[in-house]
Amino acid sequence: MSYARIIGTGGFLPEKVLTNADLEQMVDTSDEWITKRTGIKKRHVADSEQTTCDLAEIAARNAIDAAGIQAREIELIIVATTTPNRVFPSTACLLQQRLGVNGPAAFDIQAVCTGFIYGLSIAEKFIRTGSVKTALVVGAEVFSRIIDWSDRTTCVLFGDGAGAVILQASSEPGILSTHLHADGSYQHLLTVPAGISESYDVLKQGTAFVQMQGSEVFKVAVRTLEKIVEETLAANNMSQEQIDWLIPHQANIRIITATAKKLNLSMDRVIVTVDSHGNTSAASVPLALDIAIRDGRIKRGDTLFLEAFGGGFTWGSALLIY
Ligand SMILES: CC(C)(COP(=O)(O)OP(=O)(O)OC[C@H]1O[C@@H](n2cnc3c(N)ncnc32)[C@H](O)[C@@H]1OP(=O)(O)O)[C@@H](O)C(=O)NCCC(=O)NCCS
Known part of the structure; x- marks a missing residue:
């Protein structure tokens, strides 16, 4: 294969x-x-x-x-x-x-x-x-x-x-493994509680907006991302030292720092765009990846750890050789 x-x-x-x-x-x-x-x-x-x-x-x-x-x-x-x-x-x-x-x-x-x-x-x-x-x-x-x-x-x-x-x-090696998870029991902490078959009136009124219990989301995100670091490294029989770059979902610099710490990576090995992009949801990881490839930080052969966490809750990671 x-x-x-x-x-x-x-x-x-x-x-x-x-x-x-x-x-x-x-x-x-x-x-x-x-x-x-x-x-x-x-x-x-x-x-x-x-x-x-x-x-x-x-x-x-x-x-x-x-x-x-x-x-x-x-x-x-x-x-x-x-x-x-x-x-x-x-x-x-x-x-x-x-x-x-x-x-x-x-x-x-x-x-x-x-x-x-x-x-x-x-x-x-x-x-x-x-x-x-x-x-x-x-x-x-x-x-x-x-x-x-x-x-x-x-x-x-x-x-x-x-x-x-x-x-x-x-x-040649590319994506080594991906890890996907979800836990719908957290749906109420981060949601737009309206759609086509539920609360359609809210959608029609144009008031279907993000609702979030920020500090609760924060705690679960940090805990969950720490776990997925362990899961991803173990699945590839790799240690923290073998990771060249962390390309995290860009929601909050404090969540990113916690994940970097778990990977034992200094912040100069972490691609950070949250300062200038905010949280662009599904776009945040590929945008950060593109920026760091184009500015020459990420080079061919580097080992990259991609991760994200979001509403659902959903979370996931990908380990790859660029
Ligand atoms: C949202 C977040 C930045 C809030 O930070 P926090 O340290 O948890 O702050 P809290 O929600 O506890 O609020 C602290 C205080 O700041 C206030 N506050 C909230 N937003 C504020 C804002 N934009 N400006 C000023 N004050 C604000 C709150 O009302 C609260 O005031 P109180 O103490 O008088 O009640 C943080 O919880 C977070 O990043 N959570 C994760 C969000 C996330 O990642 N979401 C997407 C997942 S993909």
């Missing part, structure tokens, strides 16, 4: 930037509070005309260019998103049409902030089993649309963006 290797990455952030100073004008908060509790200084926000697919398309095209392939070589498209363009067709189908790759399978994954890791894991299985040779996995969000901009406990945390990878079959 062949490995699935990342052969190209891409990212995209909408132009508009919202700083902590801007938020101070909108809600009762301060740059000091946001910085101290989260590490976030600014985030990008899509304009009212920009859709998740718009962001996904640019990230995908950047990944295709970086991989040096033609879009028509893609045999599988997975888009991880919590903020799809429409109820249906999936954002992956809309993206497929834009890329002109008609025919191959395309579908969305909903695992909130862990969505990209879920998508990566699924694509890897398709490649490993020989079903497809080349896959596009995108994490894309216009999370700003499900934020109550008058709720200071959530509006300071999130941002919009998209990240993408091209995976290809290879005899």
